[in-house]
Amino acid sequence: MGSAILEIGRYVFEIYYWLILISIFGSWFPQFQKSKLGAWVYRLVEPYLGFFRRFIPPLGPIDFSPIIALFAFRYLRGFALEGLRQSLNVLGV
Numbered sequence: 001m002g003s004a005i006l007e008i009g010r011y012v013f014e015i016y017y018w019l020i021l022i023s024i025f026g027s028w029f030p031q032f033q034k035s036k037l038g039a040w041v042y043r044l045v046e047p048y049l050g051f052f053r054r055f056i057p058p059l060g061p062i063d064f065s066p067i068i069a070l071f072a073f074r075y076l077r078g079f080a081l082e083g084l085r086q087s088l089n090v091l092g093v
Contacts, residue, residue, distance in 0.1 A: 002093035009084050013077040019045050020073065024066045048073070 023045040026032035033042065052065040052072070 002088035002091075005088060005093070006081065006085055009081055013073075013081065016044075017070070017073060017077070020049070020066070020070060023049065024070075 019041055023041050026038050026041065032038040049066055049069050052069040053063070056065040056068055058064070
């Protein structure tokens with residue numbers, strides 16, 4: 001059961017990672033941003049990306065904050081999944 005919980009955690013992080021990528025590439029297309037799918041993705045991802053935009057200002061027309069956010073997300077994913085794995089081991093699940 002513990003491995004199933006860990007696998008679900010991996011899937012959740014992987015899906016969110018892809019949503020971040022979709023949001024980044026979708027920002028290049030105004031039609032996507034105005035679509036229902038684009039609005040849905042934006043609502044899910046913007047709280048995370050907005051955190052980085054507060055601290056990393058764009059350099060002219062180029063916004064580097066999503067790139068930093070993706071790197072940070074990979075680190076956070078690793079820490080969270082390792083913590084979950086260790087917690088499941090401690091619980092004996």
